[in-house]
Amino acid sequence: MKNVRLRFAPSPTGGLHLGGVRTVLYNYLFARQHGGKFILRIEDTDQNRYVDGAEKYIFDCLRWVGLEPDESPIAGGPYAPYRQSERKAFYQQYALQLVEQGNAYYAFDTPEDLEKMRSSFKSEQNPSPQYDGKIRMKMNNSLVLSSAETQALLSEGTPYVIRIRMPVDEEVHFTDMIRGEVSFQTAQSDDKVLLKADGMPTYHLAVVVDDYLMKISHAFRGEEWLPSAPAHILLWKYLGWEKEMPMWAHLPLILKPDGHGKLSKRDGDKLGFPVFAMNWTDPKSGELTEGFKERGFLPEAFLNMLAVLGWNDGTEQELYSIDQLVDKFSIERVHKGGAKFDFEKAKWFNHEWIKRSTAERLLPDVKAQFHSAGIQTTDDKLLNVIAMVRDRCTLLSDFVTQSSFFFVTPASYDTDAVKQKWDAAKAEYFKGLSGQLQNLHHWDASTIETGFKELATTKNIKAGELLFLFRMMLVGGKFGPPVFDIAAVLGKQETITRISKLHSLMS
């Protein structure tokens, strides 16, 4: 396979969701496998829905996960421009060609006309009537009007759209890389609008024209596009480009956790998990939607999770680096059925990636977490701490809750629990412990532990309860690494200070 070119064509209307990132990922993997190019084209076809800043946001997300395109509106490329709003002339040219060939026609129906048509043809058997072969001769278009009438309307500046003229009785079939042979009857399809009244193309025209002009060899998109595929294939044919038509792959959908419908932003809001790659703030409403990045996901884990949501290489392996994915991925093994999204499993991937990452890899991300929590850290100490608590962190934000006590004295204690264990004998013990620690020459975990236990034996107190209190003094709660390891990192003076702090609080 040569000259492999793939494209991702998001509409800049808001956040970049899971399905979008997965499509990019599969595109990217396929492009890298074949030494091809991955192209980002921005589908700003509908001015009304264009959202300020969304294009840059998409780039930021792709940069975060490391899937930067080879060609894009920002990076440029040989087939620029890559924004649909800047390619209007192309679409108009080809729409006109289709009209001249008789494969498309002008339609002058107003929105009210369409509304009237839908309500008058609506019935129990046909709840949503289409503008198709059965009714187009009853509408106001260049198929029923004489060419003189059509010309007159056109020159008067009457608003119009250009619609594809679907054949009444043809079978369109194609091979999908995931589903195999798929076929449709054209009679079932409607006369889709190709060029809108404002002169902008619809997706149907734009995707075909741009894929041709940009020499796209493989087109991956969501399964929701399957029903309109026959119209696209006919367009390739009518425009005379059939030989250059890309290979199609319709990816399965990512579904809501309960399986009822496509996963949407609202589901995330409702169930408490992100569905966007990164934080997205709607510029109009100011509403913030949380992203996987800000939730504390590693991009490696995020991509890994997405890759295996709907694909499996047939082995037991579940953890893949991006390079391993390039090696193992195959579009033929992508599943046909949609997968329900499970946030618990997503977190598991992140946990695994955190556990497997070096402290050095984690340092910048963890440091950022601490800084946004307003806690100052030093790299040497943080590196040490990361290695100690890594295993118990699922999200990057867990590092702060799991290890902030290394950097700041606990602000509060579980005082009720402490009160139950605290008594005069133990107060006496910790007084003694402070003195003993002060005189320690070697400050390391096992030396501290030995002294701690010897003193407990001397005072005849069970070590278990003392250990609990010691942990409360140093950590403030019932969590964290082994307590003597903590003391070792904290250092002599800080350890003694924390002992006396709780001590004075209790007496």
Next chain:
RNA sequence: GGCCCGUUGGUCAAGGGGUUAAGACAUCUCCCUUUCACGGAGGAAUCACGAGUUCGAAUCUCGUACGGGCUACCA
């Protein structure tokens, strides 16, 4: 309603005529750990249903049911 796509434990899934039907998440039990985790051992839990083909069907065929997508001058 029509058309298209799909259906293996609660979830992600392997398996594509003969298997004790892998594995992972979640869940439960136990071990380890004087915390929380990690780790280890084990348990419970699946081929949507009905016909057909076959010596034999999760696997092939056909129906049915269920789920999803589309049915816009949205993508």
